[in-house]
Amino acid sequence: MNARQIQLQAFERLLDIMDDLREKCPWDKKQTLQTLRHLTIEETYELGDAILDNDLNEVKKELGDLLLHIVFYSKIGSETNDFDIADVCNEICEKLIHRHPHIYSDTLVKDEEEVKQNWEKLKLKEGKKSVLEGVPRSLPALVKASRIQDKVKGVGFDWEESHQVWDKVQEELQELQEEVKLGNQDAMEAEFGDVLFSMINYARFLNINPEDALERTNKKFIKRFQYLEGKAGELGKSLMDMSLSEMDIFWEEAKRL
Incomplete structure (x- = not known):
């Protein structure tokens, strides 16, 4: 067999x-x-x-x-x-x-990027009215932002250079700071969202998956914090009974592990 x-x-x-x-x-x-x-x-x-x-x-x-x-x-x-x-x-x-005419038909492609572009064009020909129809509404916001950016890139709506995206990040950060000074909660939330969206875009240009990157940091934080909790327990203390300076000693130890 x-x-x-x-x-x-x-x-x-x-x-x-x-x-x-x-x-x-x-x-x-x-x-x-x-x-x-x-x-x-x-x-x-x-x-x-x-x-x-x-x-x-x-x-x-x-x-x-x-x-x-x-x-x-x-x-x-x-x-x-x-x-x-x-x-x-x-x-x-x-x-x-x-969706793979370069394999099952006579279409020629030069690289992976052209495959993705053809994929989105074929989806539109199949009757989809928007390239964004394929992004599930219930996706977590961070993943959804990443998929949205991938989708629009497939039809050529994208930045040309990574430094342009970084400039956009800086611009959005400045706008956020301006709204923070004004104290408008709704405007702050909107600008904070723009900062996150632009950072996710920048991650794409660096070939970094933002979801994976954030989860990696989550896991790192959890490991270090649980080390801190363990050390506090060894001393017979609760974290609430410790000062930040005391906790920081063990936090720095955890970073070296």
């Missing part, structure tokens, strides 16, 4: 198990597209954590959890005769073939 046969056999096994669960398990029988939605989002974030930690064994497990959800949704769709797993697979296959 070759590798592809083993893969197909494993997928068929999952489909059979899903059939059993849907028929026999009280919990699985009750689930709907709507009840699974928040669980799918949670599983996606867990996969993201595993990827950031570079824990490949955990990545494998979380991919399995997500695959289960895809099979689960497809099983529910088959029960109402709306779609099944074959429809799901064929739909993405057809999309990939259509």
